[in-house]
Amino acid sequence: MTRPATDDEIRQIVTDYEQACERAMEERDTRLRAALDSGRRQADLVRVTGMSREAIRQALNPEVRAAVKARRQAARQGDS
Structure with missing residues (x-):
């Protein structure tokens, strides 16, 4: 039987996903430019x-992408 995932392992799933999405978005944006x-x-x-x-x-x-990202992060931190 496998052991239950730790909280840190579960958090890492989300972090890995968000980083993969960021890389994919950067690639898409580069190709669109x-x-x-x-x-x-x-x-x-x-x-x-x-x-x-x-x-x-x-x-x-x-620059616009970075500004929007910063506003979203600030809003998320304000919700916490």
Whole structure:
């Protein structure tokens, strides 16, 4: 019989997931910026991906993405 997972092991599951999502988002954003640099328009990216204009705007601008992330983290910490 296996032993029950510890609280730290369970927390690590969430941390690993969040880090994987962050890496995937960075990769996606890099590729979307490359598509824009190749001559596609922002409207094309919205239409083809199905993402909102705001999501595309954030993906194309790392500073905006960082500011949104910081606001979300601050809001989460305020909820705690």
